[in-house]
Amino acid sequence: MxxxxxxxxxxxxxxxxxxxxxxxxxxxxxxxxxxxxxxxxxxxxxxxxxxxxxxxxxxxxxxxxxxxxxxxxxxxxxxxxxxxxxxxxxxxxxxxxxxxxxxxxxxxxxxxxxxxxxxxxxxxxxxxxxxxxxxxxxxxxxxxxxxxxxxxxxLDMPKVVRELVGATFTLRELHAVSEAVEGRPIDLANFRRRTLASGMLEETGERRRVGRQRPAALYRFRADADAPAxxxxxxxxxxxxxxxxxxxAAPASHGHAGALSALTTDMRP
Amino acid sequence: MxxxxxxxxxxxxxxxxxxxxxxxxxxxxxxxxxxxxxxxxxxxxxxxxxxxxxxxxxxxxxxxxxxxxxxxxxxxxxxxxxxxxxxxxxxxxxxxxxxxxxxxxxxxxxxxxxxxxxxxxxxxxxxxxxxxxxxxxxxxxxxxxxxxxxxxxxLDMPKVVRELVGATFTLRELHAVSEAVEGRPIDLANFRRRTLASGMLEETGERRRVGRQRPAALYRFRADADAPAxxxxxxxxxxxxxxxxxxxAAPASHGHAGALSALTTDMRP
DNA sequence: TCAAAAGTGTTGGGATTACACCCATGA
DNA sequence: TCATGGGTGTAATCCCAACACTTTTGA
Structure with a gap:
């Protein structure tokens, strides 16, 4: 060389x-x-x-x-x-x-x-x-x-999914997010079981009603859920x-970028 | 920014x-x-x-x-x-x-x-x-x-494993390599079945004897085995x-590096 | 009482594991 | 005939997909 x-x-x-x-x-x-x-x-x-x-x-x-x-x-x-x-x-x-x-x-x-x-x-x-x-x-x-x-x-990482749902969520909401990202239908019943069995979630004890139907249990991600796999x-x-x-640590990282137009970096001449 | x-x-x-x-x-x-x-x-x-x-x-x-x-x-x-x-x-x-x-x-x-x-x-x-x-x-x-x-x-990619065994090999050889890399014992019988079932291998028709025991079948990786997964x-x-x-494409990439001693790059002052 | 969603049960198949077992071979 | 490794059989287990089913709710 x-x-x-x-x-x-x-x-x-x-x-x-x-x-x-x-x-x-x-x-x-x-x-x-x-x-x-x-x-x-x-x-x-x-x-x-x-x-x-x-x-x-x-x-x-x-x-x-x-x-x-x-x-x-x-x-x-x-x-x-x-x-x-x-x-x-x-x-x-x-x-x-x-x-x-x-x-x-x-x-x-x-x-x-x-x-x-x-x-x-x-x-x-x-x-x-x-x-x-x-x-x-x-x-x-x-x-x-x-x-x-x-x-x-x-998508099986709490760190990631946490970003796509609120702080608390129903299993149906989580399921909808998964389907959207995966781009394919996922059986709700099995999704429910698999997700609960993974141990990533814990019940908040609260419930949320969306329509006029039976209210759904609200979950959150366990605090220790994203231990290094x-x-x-x-x-x-x-x-x-x-x-x-x-x-x-960034001095003027976000907030007002002022009149600066956004940049692309790649390969500018 | x-x-x-x-x-x-x-x-x-x-x-x-x-x-x-x-x-x-x-x-x-x-x-x-x-x-x-x-x-x-x-x-x-x-x-x-x-x-x-x-x-x-x-x-x-x-x-x-x-x-x-x-x-x-x-x-x-x-x-x-x-x-x-x-x-x-x-x-x-x-x-x-x-x-x-x-x-x-x-x-x-x-x-x-x-x-x-x-x-x-x-x-x-x-x-x-x-x-x-x-x-x-x-x-x-x-x-x-x-x-x-x-x-x-x-280790399940033919591209990779191919490098660790010869062009042809017995299942036992492949098994030994897997154990060495994984750093843990792997059941030979199950390894055999799993590997054959994966469809990555094909028989050469030849056999090889190591000791004085029954000779083992020789396999090779199928040519199309590393299709993009x-x-x-x-x-x-x-x-x-x-x-x-x-x-x-490299001019003097390998062979004689001459009197050059090897380099480390990182963070040299 | 009805629709809609919450949530549970059941079954079957595929993959994996542990381990027992038979077979082929030349010394 | 025996030790050694090649190779197969099998039952237990686990995970997962499919889908039928029951329960809860307010309108």
């Missing part, structure tokens, strides 16, 4: 950015179906000028990766993420397609349930349902697909508590 | 490197137990001068991440990797512990079965068994643990065939 001059010339180091797939659960539509929504940012430079892309920003040495990801969130939405997890790092020189080579450290985040229409609009930002995405810049479509795949495979020393996602600490 | 000057000042961009955990299956010891071995590199700079660390190298913009990882392999061992997969990207500013902030894109690789004693020794490189590792620099111990965890969770568009590991293409 590297004959001759071992010292790396500066122009040989690629650009490095952090890119985020921000997922939210939308409201039910006419067909009683809920979808995942995500915000995209319109590119203001070549290549892919005018195309939609994932939000991102440059990586600064003084910030952790998670905090950088957190800041890409703040640049596109005022919502607070409740879960954040590293996805994958993409760095193929080919993916820049005309821009300078760019390494993207990708994260995915959950921001809970969102009524997209009620969000304060931001310049150059728009939300899309996962089954109605526009063409995306670069390899961003692949990154989105991967993020959704990961969410589906995390396999090996505590391994990289894991961050839940709301950990994220608030990450955010607290 | 970022009030005022949006253009990133150069000194705010962190160093970026690629780090690899190179795993090999060692020979059986007295107790008939086999272990995972990995090569480490002695650091020649502060911090952690003299400590053992994972091999790594800087990331160049013109190379893919996989090729960079491949080159960290070439810098520590002449063995050809048969499997390579991205692990995780570590980038906490705290992890540099006195060096400049360093983002490490970590890979893990398999180089098959190795008799460590017979390897050509390299300057500043030594192999260690996974249960007899020295103290490692930085957070490298955690990275090793994570790599082994990932290997264990990939879940979703083809997702990031996956690379097997030997794909790696040879990656390596072919």
């Amino acid at each position: 590297g004959i001759g001059n071992v010292s790396e010339r500066r122009d040989e180091a690629p650009q490095v950015g952090v890119t985020s797939v921000i997922l939210a659960l939308g409201p039910a539509d006419d067909g009683d179906r809920r979808r995942l929504w995500l915000p995209l940012v319109r590119r203001v430079r070549e290549p892919f000028l005018g195309a939609w892309a994932l939000p991102g920003g440059p990586l600064r040495a003084c910030r952790s990766l998670e905090r950088s990801a957190y800041e890409t969130l703040a640049s596109t939405t005022d919502l607070h993420p409740g879960y954040l997890e590293q996805l994958y790092t993409f760095g193929d020189p080919e993916r820049s397609r005309g821009g300078v080579p760019m390494v993207s450290i990708c994260y995915w985040a959950l921001v809970g349930q969102v009524d997209v229409a009620s969000l304060e609009p931001r310049h150059n930002v728009a939300w899309f349902a996962d089954d109605a995405l526009p063409d995306l810049a670069f390899d961003h479509r692949r990154i989105v697909d991967y993020a959704i795949w990961r969410l589906r495979h995390r 396999d090996d505590g020393s391994l990289p894991q996602g961050f839940d709301a508590g950990e994220l608030s600490r990450i955010a607290a | 970022g009030i005022g000057n949006v253009s990133e000042r150069r000194d705010e961009a962190p160093q970026v490197g690629v780090t690899s955990v190179i795993l090999a299956l060692g020979p059986a010891d007295d107790g008939d137990r086999r272990r995972l071995w990995l090569p480490l590199v002695r650091r020649v700079r502060e911090p952690f001068l003299g400590a053992w660390a994972l091999p790594g190298g800087p990331l160049r913009a013109c190379r893919s991440l996989e090729r960079s990882a491949y080159e960290t392999l070439a810098s520590t061992t002449d063995l050809h990797p048969g499997y390579l997969e991205q692990l995780y990207t570590f980038g906490d500013p705290e992890r540099s512990r006195g060096g400049v902030p360093m983002v490490s894109i970590c890979y893990w690789a398999l180089v098959g079965q190795v008799d460590v004693a017979s390897l050509e020794p390299r300057h500043n490189v030594a192999w260690f068994a996974d249960d007899a590792l020295p103290d490692l620099a930085f957070d490298h111990r955690r990275i090793v643990d994570y790599a082994i965890w990932r290997l264990r969770h990939r 879940d979703d083809g568009s997702l990031p996956q590991g690379f097997d030997a065939g794909e790696l040879s293409r990656i390596a072919a």
Whole structure:
């Protein structure tokens, strides 16, 4: 590796950015179906000028990766993420397609349930349902697909599901969320048994009535429910508590991004 | 994010490197137990001068991440990797512990079965068994643990197991490898059934005798055995065939690294 | 009393485990 | 004929999908 001059010339180091797939659960539509929504940012430079892309920003040495990801969130939405997890790092020189080579450290985040229409609009930002995405810049479509795949495979983690329901919830609500994310019907009776048997939930003792029918028991996640499943020393996602600490360390991380339009990082020329 | 000057000042961009955990299956010891071995590199700079660390190298913009990882392999061992997969990207500013902030894109690789004693020794490189590792620099111990965890969770993938046995093998051999990697005893009879039922294997028609007992049937992995399990568009590991293409694109990737001593990348000051 | 949702029971199949057992082989 | 490993059988268990069923509620 590297004959001759071992010292790396500066122009040989690629650009490095952090890119985020921000997922939210939308409201039910006419067909009683809920979808995942995500915000995209319109590119203001070549290549892919005018195309939609994932939000991102440059990586600064003084910030952790998670905090950088957190800041890409703040640049596109005022919502607070409740879960954040590293996805994958993409760095193929080919993916820049005309821009300078760019390494993207990708994260995915959950921001809970969102009524997209009620969000304060931001310049150059728009939300899309996962089954109605526009063409995306670069390899961003692949990154989105991967993020959704990961969410589906995390759906048995309290850290994740906690974000998609309220603090307390009925089993039917939990079931509806699971069906929405999985994108397939799930037998309610079996879901109930499986979920209760997992030991993740505890009864609040209260009940909630939705229509005029029999009220349903309310549950919450047990406080110790997200104990490390396999090996505590391994990289894991961050839940709301950990994220608030990450955010607290950030100077102007969220709230007013002022007149700044949201950024996309990837491979800008 | 970022009030005022949006253009990133150069000194705010962190160093970026690629780090690899190179795993090999060692020979059986007295107790008939086999272990995972990995090569480490002695650091020649502060911090952690003299400590053992994972091999790594800087990331160049013109190379893919996989090729960079491949080159960290070439810098520590002449063995050809048969499997390579991205692990995780570590980038906490705290992890540099006195060096400049360093983002490490970590890979893990398999180089098959190795008799460590017979390897050509390299300057500043030594192999260690996974249960007899020295103290490692930085957070490298955690990275090793994570790599082994990932290997264990990939053991049902033909791409991976193929690397740990020969082209053809008896079920007992396959069983021994699984036990060694999992680190626990596995019922042979059930292993046999499960493995055959998975459809990954096909009989060669030949037989092999080890002692003086009844000869065992030889199997090989089916050519189409590693079809994408879940979703083809997702990031996956690379097997030997794909790696040879990656390596072919590299100018002086393996073979003679000449008088160059192996490098560690992480967080050098 | 009725619709709608809450919640329970029952059954069968598939996968896994533990362990006993038979078979083939050459010394 | 015997030890050794190759290979099969089997019963117990667990988990899960399917779906019928009972209960509770307010209108």
